[in-house]
Amino acid sequence: MKVLIACEESGAVRDQFLKQGHDAVSLDLLPTSSPGPHRQEPLTAEILAESWNLIVAFPPCTDLSAIGASTWKRKQADGSQQAAYEFVRSIYDSGVSKVCIENPAGWMNTHWRKPDQIVNPWNFGDPFKKRTCLWLKGLPKLKIEFETIPDEVDYWVTGQRRSSGANKAFVQGEKTHYKATNKAFHRSKTFPGIARAMAEAWG
16 A cells, blocks of 8 residues: 655654555655655645555644644734645545544634544553544544553643643653753654554554
């Protein structure tokens, strides 16, 4: 199966599909941080028109996420929010029959449609909370491994300090606070359990 993992620099999802023997490639404006098949270029209509069997996309959420709701009016005025949404729709409405769009809760939930599934890393064995929305076309929902949140899960992967709990915001796999210059970059990483579940469900 020919699989495009769009807007992914980490290679996490790409590598899980490769493990299953699929012809998977990641694509992003940034170089991949995990060696493997990767195209460093913009996602264009011409690329979407290639003979993909499946696209799993992680489009930028900067202009769509609820975290930035206070800036939506400005982004609507300058057209950046509409451009971000049109980019999402260009992927979803491409001629590819199987598509997943991943994004946090935000503008699309209320102005496009509700996501088909909402998952957290802890559903798949990674002890973190990170509410993740999936909009699916021609694909089944991910198989949830853990329905009840474990006691040890008490960290929000948001990059923001919170007033409750231990005021901790951890980078995946690390027990350190985000640095102000890279917290959004680390926050966008896909957790191993979700990446594995995607390959198992859709591969």
